[in-house]
Amino acid sequence: DIQMTQSPSSVSASVGDRVAITCRASQYISTYLAWYQQKPGKAPKLLIYAASSLQSGVPSRFSGSGSGTDFTLTISSLQSEDFATYYCQQVNSFPATFGGGSKVEIK
Amino acid sequence: QVQLVESGGGLVKPGGSLRLSCAASGFTFSDYYMGWIRQAPGKGLEWVSYISISGDTIYYADSVKGRFTNSRDNAKNSLYLQMNSLRAEDTAVYFCARGIISVGLDYWGQGALVTVSS
Numbered sequence: 001d002i003q004m005t006q007s008p009s010s011v012s013a014s015v016g017d018r019v020a021i022t023c024r025a026s027q028y029i030s031t032y033l034a035w036y037q038q039k040p041g042k043a044p045k046l047l048i049y050a051a052s053s054l055q056s057g058v059p060s061r062f063s064g065s066g067s068g069t070d071f072t073l074t075i076s077s078l079q080s081e082d083f084a085t086y087y088c089q090q091v092n093s094f095p096a097t098f099g100g101g102s103k104v105e106i107k
Numbered sequence: 108q109v110q111l112v113e114s115g116g117g118l119v120k121p122g123g124s125l126r127l128s129c130a131a132s133g134f135t136f137s138d139y140y141m142g143w144i145r146q147a148p149g150k151g152l153e154w155v156s157y158i159s160i161s162g163d164t165i166y167y168a169d170s171v172k173g174r175f176t177n178s179r180d181n182a183k184n185s186l187y188l189q190m191n192s193l194r195a196e197d198t199a200v201y202f203c204a205r206g207i208i209s210v211g212l213d214y215w216g217q218g219a220l221v222t223v224s225s
Contacts, residue, residue: 001169034211036152043202043215044144044152050210087152091211094157094166096142101151 002026002090006099012107017078021102023071023088032092035064035073038101039084047086048073078104109133109214111203116219123193127219129186129203134214137181140206143188145199146218153199156188157206171197193223 003026013019023033031051036044046055048064051071061076075082083106088099115127129141143155156177157166165177176189186203201219204212 032209036211038152043204043217044212045215046211046213049207049213055213089152089154089211091209095168096154096157098144098152098154 001095002029002093002097004088004090004097004099006086006088006102008102009100010103010105012105013078014107015078015080017107019075019078019082019104021073021086021088021104023066023073023099025069025071025090025092028068029090029092031067032090033064033066033071034089034091035062036087036089037082037084038087044087049091075104109205111205111214111216113201113203113216113219116201116221118222118224119193120225121194121223123223124189124191125193125221127188127190127201127203127221129188129216131184131186131205134205136179136184140208141179141186142204142206142212143177143186144202144204144212144215145197145221146202147196147199150199155201158186190221193221195223197221198223 005024033051035048038044052064063074065072085101085103110132112130142157158177162179174192178187203216205214
């Protein structure tokens, strides 16, 4: 099975800050990577697919990059509604494993 | 609009069984693969199972293999998860989600809570 490791597990930031979250796969997954945002008590929401493609309706301050084993989700200018937990998921093979999550908190 | 609504969650004793349902609407159900994902209280997301469009290909996480059965009824626009031999560690919110191969899960239900406790 492919293991997905996210870092940091939590980050404190202020509105307007640039935030980057990384995700590392235990083996090569090309660009078969998705990013999700989850707010407390809610279902996850797909933000990015194919490592860098923005899902319809997602603000352009979100971006994704990377290929192979190393990936990054960047929020260019953090807004109040972005405080949430973010998960990466490899969709290269089954089981389609998730990373452990990265919580973005208010500083 | 796309809607996924889970039902069937509840409290069950260890060793017991439960069947979750996921009712889909707002899209052509038979055009998409479907997945189940769970989240234990205060924990991260865990992928549970995937079922192909026709239902002839199904994958399971090792943690549920042999105990859970994923199935679908395209005529009823419904997805099911039969859970047997439940354990305390199966306690979680279970989400159904619409999938696109090699892309991810683009729509999710609100989740159904399953609690396994004596």
